[in-house]
Amino acid sequence: MKFSLVSKIAVLVMASVFFASCSPSYNSIKRMQKMEEGVAHPNTKEELKEALSKYERRALDLVTTEAQEGIWYKMLGTRYLDEKMYGQAMESFKKALTFYPDNANLYYYIAVCAVYVAHGQAFDLANVAGTIDSEKKEEYLRMSEAAYTQALNINPDYYRALYGIGVLYTFELTEDSAKAIPYMERFLQTQTKDTNGMFVLARAYYLNAEYDKAIALYDKIIELAPSKEKVADAQNNKKIVLDAQYANN
Numbered sequence: 001m002k003f004s005l006v007s008k009i010a011v012l013v014m015a016s017v018f019f020a021s022c023s024p025s026y027n028s029i030k031r032m033q034k035m036e037e038g039v040a041h042p043n044t045k046e047e048l049k050e051a052l053s054k055y056e057r058r059a060l061d062l063v064t065t066e067a068q069e070g071i072w073y074k075m076l077g078t079r080y081l082d083e084k085m086y087g088q089a090m091e092s093f094k095k096a097l098t099f100y101p102d103n104a105n106l107y108y109y110i111a112v113c114a115v116y117v118a119h120g121q122a123f124d125l126a127n128v129a130g131t132i133d134s135e136k137k138e139e140y141l142r143m144s145e146a147a148y149t150q151a152l153n154i155n156p157d158y159y160r161a162l163y164g165i166g167v168l169y170t171f172e173l174t175e176d177s178a179k180a181i182p183y184m185e186r187f188l189q190t191q192t193k194d195t196n197g198m199f200v201l202a203r204a205y206y207l208n209a210e211y212d213k214a215i216a217l218y219d220k221i222i223e224l225a226p227s228k229e230k231v232a233d234a235q236n237n238k239k240i241v242l243d244a245q246y247a248n249n
Contacts, residue, residue, distance in 0.1 A: 070099025077109060086116035104154040108161050111147035114140045115168065141172050152183075162187040163197060170204045180204040195226045202237065211245040214238075 077092035090113035093106050100106060118140035148165035151158055162183050169180035184201035191197055198217045205214035218238040225231050 067099065070096050073099070074106065081109065081113065086113045089113050090117060102154055104151040104158050104161065107147045107151035107154070108158070108164065111144040111151065111161070111164055114144035114147060115172065118144070141168065144168055145173065157190070159187055159191055166200050166204070170200050170207070174207065177204050177207040181208065193224060195221050195224060195230055206241050206244065209248065211241050214241045
């Protein structure tokens, strides 16, 4: 029997709720410990050692259960993301972070979703879709900035986050476009033939009046010739930069 995608998402939501409601808390473990294993008030050295041993086993059970719950929230987030339900995806990834606070991928996904929400594309959030104001947009863009930054704090070489924050500064938070330059330069140190990255960095150079560097990158794109369209775009952009350079000399 084939389930529709909506049905699959519903199943995942129900499963996540089940895990959330059934996940044992520290207090519940303590109550179970007292009832089942009689270690409520250990006193002697032997009793303390035995109690610690039994609590370690319970703690391992708790960690395993919570790890699974975190995985389910991450899976749910990716399903929402596939369906372009960016608001729900973002919230699911945030919940997954409570279980995996050092996961750079989760911060990356939150950053991506936040940009879509900033543009009113979170149609799964009735209070956001199509009605977002400039103040709220700035809030979500800054949320994206913070998430990309945290992803890179965890993994400084995470090239997707390097590219994402570079695009964010160059095309969204343009008042901070200079911040894009070191990120995109690092990105191109490893992604040496990524012409999309070159376009982003060249624009960041242009926005900050580093015209010679922008021209050199556009020349490199033209030399690599990834496609006719990209060569034409690089040639047109180079002309814009040359005109700006001439006007400012």
